[in-house]
Amino acid sequence: xxxxxxxxxxxxxxxxxxxxxxxxxxxxxxxxxxxxxxxxxxxxxxxxxxxxxxxxxxxxxxxxxxxxxxxxxxxxxxxxxxxxxxxxxxxxxxxxxxxxxxxxxxxxxxxxxxxxxxxxxxxxxxxxxxxxxxxxxxxxxxxxxxxxxxxxxxxxxxxxxxxxxxxxxxxxxxxxxxxxxxxxxxxxxxxxxxxxxxxxxxxxxxxxxxxxxxxxxxxxxxxxxxxxxxxxxxxxxxxxxxxxxxxxxxxxxxxxxxxxxxxxxxxxxxxxxxxxxxxxxxxxxxxxxxxxxxxxxxxxxxxxxxxxxxxxxxxxxxxxxxxxxxxxxxxxxxxxx
Amino acid sequence: xxxxxxxxxxxxxxxxxxxxxxxxxxxxxxxxxxxxxxxxxxxxxxxxxxxxxxxxxxxxxxxxxxxxxxxxxxxxxxxxxxxxxxxxxxxxxxxxxxxxxxxxxxxxxxxxxxxxxxxxxxxxxxxxxxxxxxxxxxxxxxxxxxxxxxxxxxxxx
Numbered sequence: 001x002x003x004x005x006x007x008x009x010x011x012x013x014x015x016x017x018x019x020x021x022x023x024x025x026x027x028x029x030x031x032x033x034x035x036x037x038x039x040x041x042x043x044x045x046x047x048x049x050x051x052x053x054x055x056x057x058x059x060x061x062x063x064x065x066x067x068x069x070x071x072x073x074x075x076x077x078x079x080x081x082x083x084x085x086x087x088x089x090x091x092x093x094x095x096x097x098x099x100x101x102x103x104x105x106x107x108x109x110x111x112x113x114x115x116x117x118x119x120x121x122x123x124x125x126x127x128x129x130x131x132x133x134x135x136x137x138x139x140x141x142x143x144x145x146x147x148x149x150x151x152x153x154x155x156x157x158x159x160x161x162x163x164x165x166x167x168x169x170x171x172x173x174x175x176x177x178x179x180x181x182x183x184x185x186x187x188x189x190x191x192x193x194x195x196x197x198x199x200x201x202x203x204x205x206x207x208x209x210x211x212x213x214x215x216x217x218x219x220x221x222x223x224x225x226x227x228x229x230x231x232x233x234x235x236x237x238x239x240x241x242x243x244x245x246x247x248x249x250x251x252x253x254x255x256x257x258x259x260x261x262x263x264x265x266x267x268x269x270x271x272x273x274x275x276x277x278x279x280x281x282x283x284x285x286x287x288x289x290x291x292x293x294x295x296x297x298x299x300x301x302x303x304x305x306x307x308x309x310x311x312x313x314x315x316x317x318x319x320x321x322x323x324x325x326x327x328x329x330x331x332x333x334x335x336x337x
Numbered sequence: 338x339x340x341x342x343x344x345x346x347x348x349x350x351x352x353x354x355x356x357x358x359x360x361x362x363x364x365x366x367x368x369x370x371x372x373x374x375x376x377x378x379x380x381x382x383x384x385x386x387x388x389x390x391x392x393x394x395x396x397x398x399x400x401x402x403x404x405x406x407x408x409x410x411x412x413x414x415x416x417x418x419x420x421x422x423x424x425x426x427x428x429x430x431x432x433x434x435x436x437x438x439x440x441x442x443x444x445x446x447x448x449x450x451x452x453x454x455x456x457x458x459x460x461x462x463x464x465x466x467x468x469x470x471x472x473x474x475x476x477x478x479x480x481x482x483x484x485x486x487x488x489x490x491x492x493x494x
Contacts (some may be wrong), residue, residue, distance in 0.1 A: 009379055010379055011378065011379040011380065011381060011391075033381070033389070053407065053438065054410065055407075111437075111438070112480065115375075116372075116375075117371045117372055117374070117375055118371075118493070119371040119372070119404055119408065120371065120372055120404075122438060123438055123439070123443055145376070145378060145379075146375075146376045147376045147377055147393075148376075164443055164446030164447045165439075165442070165443035165446055168446065235406065236406055236407070236410050238403075239402070239403040239404075239406035239407055240403075240407065242399060242400055242403040243400060243403045243404060243407065246397065246399065246400040246403075247400055247403075247404070248372060248378050251379060251380055251381040252360060252365075252380045252381060252382070252394075253360065257360060257380070257381035257382070257389070258381050260381070260389060261381045261389035264388065264389050265389075280358075280387075283358040283360065283383065284358070286358075286360060287358055287359045287360060290359065290360070290399075291359075293399050293400070294399055296399075296403075297398070297399040297402050297403065300402065300403065300406045301402055
């Protein structure tokens with residue numbers, strides 16, 4: 001069976017899935033940037049002591065699952081989210097949902113995701129896709145980062161739904177519970193609460209590893225990487241930073257461009273001129289992240305590599321933290337009424 | 338040493354009204370990455386009026402190189418593991434762990450073994466005496482046959 005479903009390619013998997021699953025409710029109004037912004041997706045976090053693929057653990061977005069949850073909450077749409085112990089139950093539930101005529105969002109691991117090129121397959125378990133039908137043994141898949149729809153056999157789907165390791169999906173699936181109409185007024189309120197949420201997340205989060213302070217902290221750390229790790233390993237660390245920032249799913253500039261797009265779209269619902277100005281600041285932040293990535297590439301390609309080059313790299317991040325602090329403070333200071 | 342933001346940034350922030358992004362539609366990079374051969378990816382970029390639009394990108398050299406660095410590190414670890422197995426310093430388990438980018442933690446989750454068991458199975462002498470049932474569990478986690486697992490054979494490019 002194949003559901004009436006239109007594939008929508010997006011930059012980031014979770015905000016893309018959210019936008020797609022809400023299409024029926026919203027009549028297409030909840031675009032990817034709106035889902036990302038309402039879900040307060042923008043973040044920065046450097047988790048010390050933890051290693052991912054033998055490199056630093058750095059995230060430019062909020063914790064997996066939160067964007068869908070927050071966006072639906074803010075729009076007043078009840079959400080069903082289920083995890084499963086048993087693989088059979090996980091598949092039965094999915095089939096039942098499809099039989100009832102509803103597409104389903106699934107959290108999966110990318111390591112055994114057969115339609116991804118091997119170069120992109122790491123043990124990353126917070127990827128999201130939509131299942132929208134089944135023909136013979138093949139599930140019909142709408143993966144938001146792909147240009148077109150694709151398929152997975154039932155074994156392949158089971159394998160990625162039950163991928164293991166950090167953030168193991170445990171068969172997790174989710175969908176909006178019912179079709180609730182979303183009014184413009186509701187979107188307006190959701191946008192404002194999403195912005196407030198994101199301001200808190202970046203400015204007020206305690207500790208020095210996350211939010212604006214986390215960016216500065218990482219900048220300071222980078223300056224010491226060359227001495228501490230040696231040139232080659234420091235290069236690998238920078239490569240990992242760049243991958244987290246630019247690799248499939250960020251829309252460029254570590255999600256900063258998506259956020260800038262969100263603020264532009266938000267203006268259609270909340271006519272505050274500041275939004276357009278601040279959007280430009282996030283565009284600048286995105287540009288600066290990309291300038292930093294070019295500097296990092298110089299180091300990991302071996303073109304440059306002196307301590308001064310690492311200092312320049314670290315200073316970029318410190319500059320970014322200043323810029324983003326200004327941008328979020330400006331958002332915080334908007335008078336909404 | 339804490340550096341203050343450069344003057345350039347501050348000036349740029351003040352001039353935000355006249356600011357033009359580097360990431361204009363026509364500047365979205367189109368270098369061909371491994372993913373680019375299969376699908377293009379969505380980027381957000383600005384059009385001539387400064388409005389954000391979705392634009393497809395086939396890849397960017399900066400991140401293609403970053404991915405190359407990551408794989409070069411992996412290949413080095415795989416080669417090292419292979420040499421250790423051939424020298425009988427480690428069992429084929431080590432090779433496949435590196436080949437499948439797994440650490441004992443992930444492998445324990447996939448197989449149901451304890452981490453200390455996995456570490457024990459890395460010794461060639463212990464590995465030799467593993468039951469077929471245990472070998473089968475590993476082979477399944479690595480997506481290979483038991484025979485290929487024991488002989489360190491891989492068929493994928």
